[in-house]
Amino acid sequence: MADIEEKTFRIVIVGGGIAGVTCVEQLLSQIPSADVALITAGPHIKAVTNYKQVSKTLEEFDVEEQPSSVLEEKFPNLTVIHSAVKSLHTQSHTLETVDGRIFGYEKLCICSGGRPKLLTLDNPYVLGIRDTDSAQEFQKRLSKAKRIVVVGNGGIALELVFEVEGCEVIWAVKDKAIGNTFFDPGAAQFLIPSLEADKPERAAPCKRTRYTTEEPAPGGSQTFTADKNARGHGSGHTEAGSALGPDWHEGIVLRGAEQVSRRVSLEYQCEVEKIFTSEELLKSPQQTLRPENGGSWPVHIQLTNGKTFGCDFVVSATGVVPNTEPFLHGNKFALADDDGLQVDDHMMTSEPDVYAAGDVCTACWEHSPLWQQMRLWTQARQMGWYAGRCMAAHVLSEPIELDFCFELFSHITKFFNYKVVLLGKFNGQGLGPDHELLVRCTKGQEYVKVVLSGGRMVGAVLIGETDLEETFENLILNQMDLTPYKEELLNPNIDIEDYFD
Missing domain, CATH: 3.30.390.30 (FAD/NAD-linked reductase, C-terminal dimerisation domain)
Structure with a gap:
């Protein structure tokens, strides 16, 4: 396909993550004859496997990285284009890819996901974990590390802190309790002992009708140590691309250079004030910046609670921002407060014939009182599936109603x-x-x-x-x-x- 200067497809979908791939599958299952292109930067796509409907709205599935040829074999009318998008021209209904090719579309769905909000963009000692490549880079660096600092309080931070062995972890969270995207402080307190013991002791149920939140002392710290046997897993090589799946740490060994099994120190209610190298530290006139044990660490991090820690590297796990970058210039997309592309209840953006699904978009219809958008795997799949259905319905001039999955989060x-x-x-x-x-x-x-x-x-x-x-x-x-x-x-x-x- 590389020699084609310009080709117009009936439908173009951008992004090989869960939302984009699910959208392709749904569309082509409804209109098998449609001429569809999937534009994706990496050679691999993210596919939903072992899908199980647990109840009316609950679903479980695995996310598997597969070569894009798997999709092409399944759908003969699908063309996969391996390139990143450079620009979008909604008036002429064309996209330009980074390698200089131009593709036309009748309908377009943007499923470009989110990109990590990094603490700093140009520091070699700060690592964001978002895709398979960065997870492998993390594994490589961790194997030589004695201490790391993890900044963030979302799903990836929670998983990472629990899985890392053989390395001291300083965990900086901006809230009063861990995991506050998912839990209240009571649930956080329930989970905390898992950081310190292999087998938590069991106690009789305690029943409380009215609930008071228990939380750590404001600005306080907690330290846990535990002994946990290392688990060996094989590791396969993959290319960069869309976000990690749930259980992304399965299959990679997250082990540091130390003999200790797990040592996690929690720093609550603090953010990063400054990150600097040993040289900058030595030149610093402020003696307050001297870390707690003046060791010769390659990088130091100062927190807003006044503490400074030296470490081998810093993991930035502070969430994602919608990846709208190549699509905005020259177009008139309405953006939500979180900078996502605004979509209506048919997953349509404000630009004609342009849909969006997954982390890149923000649901701007009137939500059910029991649903909210959270940039999670389940919602990427649901939005991609529903966007595919909406596009098919519009092509076939059929009516469509908002899917039941948006009734209840x-x-x-x-x-x-x-x-x-x-x-x-x-x-x-x-x-x-x-x-x-x-x-x-x-x-x-x-x-x-x-x-x-x-x-x-x-x-x-x-x-x-x-x-x-x-x-x-x-x-x-x-x-x-x-x-x-x-x-x-x-x-x-x-x-x-x-x-x-």
Whole structure:
């Protein structure tokens, strides 16, 4: 295809991540004869495998990196173009790739994902973890490291801190508790012992109806050490590209140069003030910048809590920003406050014939009261799937309604080896002061939190093997008044499923 100067496709999709690939699959399953192109920078695409519908809205799947030829074999009318996009011209309905080729489109879907928000762009000692390449670079550097600093409090930071062995980890979080994108401080406290022990001790369930948040002392630190056996995994080589899958650390050995197994020190409520080299440190007139043990580390990081740490390198895990870069110049896209491309309830942007899905876009329709956008794998798949359906419906002039997956926010993941299920307004997002929380916690086993508003369940956090997800999903969806059952909802001696059958 490289010799084609210009070709117009009926539909062009940009991005070989989950959203883009799911969009391609959905489109071509509905209109097999459509002339479709997928433009992707790397030779590999991200495919959803082992997909399982767990309940009405909950789904589980693996993300697998595959050569793009797998897609082309499956869909004879698909052309995969390996190049990054240089520019988009919405008026002429054309795209230019970095290698100088120009492609026309009738309809376009932008699924270019997000790019990491790095602490600093030009420091060789600061590493962002986003795609397979950067994860392998991290593995390589970690094998020689004795101490690293991890900055960030999202999913990748949580997974990374738990998985790293043989290396001291200083973990700087800007919040009062870990993982506050996903948990409240109570759930964070439930998970913390996993950083210090192999097998958390089990205790009797404690039942609390009204809930008070427990959190570490403001600005405080916590240190844990643990002994954990190293696990050996093989590692396959892959190229750069779209974001990592869930369980991205499976298959790579995250082991440092030290004999200690795990040593994590937490620094709460602080951000990065400054990053500097040993030379800059020695020249510094401020004696306050001297690190806690003047070791000869290649890089030093000063935190806003006044502490300075030397380390081998810094991991920047501070989230992503929508990757809109090559598409904006010369066009009139409406952008949301988070700089994502605004999309309506048919995944259409403000530019004609241009759709978007996944991390690059922001859902700007009126949301269901129980749904919110979070830039997660599940939503990239759902948005890509729905965008594919919308494009097919528009091509075939068929009506289409907003998909049911946008009725209720739901997400299954794993943190610190525990299954984690999040439903609805699981952190009380956007709810007034009148909502209440019910909590059941069995140390080392499970943590169950229910969010009630006006006596109706609007959200839940389930950590551990609780088997409550389907029942709670139903209770949230049917909005039944639970006031009479409040005391019994989390009673471990009552089989709640039988209760509401």
